[in-house]
Amino acid sequence: AQSVTQLGSHVSVSEGALVLLRCNYSSSVPPYLFWYVQYPNQGLQLLLKYTTGATLVKGINGFEAEFKKSETSFHLTKPSAHMSDAAEYFCAVSSQGSGAQKLVFGQGTRLTINP
Amino acid sequence: DVKVTQSSRYLVKRTGEKVFLECVQDMDHENMFWYRQDPGLGLRLIYFSYDVKMKEKGDIPEGYSVSREKKERFSLILESASTNQTSMYLCASSLPPGQGNIQYFGAGTRLSVL
Numbered sequence: 001a002q003s004v005t006q007l008g009s010h011v012s013v014s015e016g017a018l019v020l021l022r023c024n025y026s027s028s029v030p031p032y033l034f035w036y037v038q039y040p041n042q043g044l045q046l047l048l049k050y051t052t053g054a055t056l057v058k059g060i061n062g063f064e065a066e067f068k069k070s071e072t073s074f075h076l077t078k079p080s081a082h083m084s085d086a087a088e089y090f091c092a093v094s095s096q097g098s099g100a101q102k103l104v105f106g107q108g109t110r111l112t113i114n115p
Numbered sequence: 116d117v118k119v120t121q122s123s124r125y126l127v128k129r130t131g132e133k134v135f136l137e138c139v140q141d142m143d144h145e146n147m148f149w150y151r152q153d154p155g156l157g158l159r160l161i162y163f164s165y166d167v168k169m170k171e172k173g174d175i176p177e178g179y180s181v182s183r184e185k186k187e188r189f190s191l192i193l194e195s196a197s198t199n200q201t202s203m204y205l206c207a208s209s210l211p212p213g214q215g216n217i218q219y220f221g222a223g224t225r226l227s228v229l
Contacts, residue, residue: 036220042222042223043205046219101211102160102163102173103160105157107155107156
């Protein structure tokens with residue numbers, strides 16, 4: 001069975017500071033990994049995804065994530081936070097292959113940006 | 116752009132009522148999903164469908180059923196609503212495996228059961 005753990009349900013950073021949101025996964029097969037963002041009163045939208053190939057993945061709005069197989073991690077970073085980054089962020093995992101339809105989500109991390 | 120539309124943003128129902136949550140997608144996606152979102156628990160899969168009239172239970176199917184009579188529409192049914200079903204419900208759709216496995220979400224329906 002696959003699982004995702006997001007370390008920290010709330011993260012607060014100052015505007016202009018580094019954003020680091022942590023995600024560790026468990027999967028017995030090669031994973032697909034995703035970060036989604038949810039702005040207030042909206043559904044989830046995809047930030048970035050890792051399938052195969054390059055382990056450093058760039059997404060929208062200046063975010064990136066690095067797949068580290070040895071650490072079973074897929075942490076999300078952004079060099080300089082903007083006020084507009086305030087949202088809830090979800091890490092998710094699915095498996096490669098025919099059973100890949102389902103996603104397993106982490107608990108979410110609410111990011112607050114201080115002016 | 117992919118569009119997933121949930122028919123209601125907010126619903127208030129009484130305990131014991133039968134509740135229908137509707138979801139429509141316009142991108143001819145085979146797969147559709149219903150999730151429940153609760154604070155601190157993330158998203159939990161209730162049911163998903165990989166084709167018309169085909170469905171599979173997710174992690175928390177108890178108290179729910181689904182219907183998919185047409186490819187673009189996936190309905191979640193609460194046969195007899197209870198207060199512990201007060202939650203945010205999210206619908207999603209996706210292409211089959213091998214085509215990116217990206218799920219596209221609707222804006223959500225916030226259901227209150229009184």
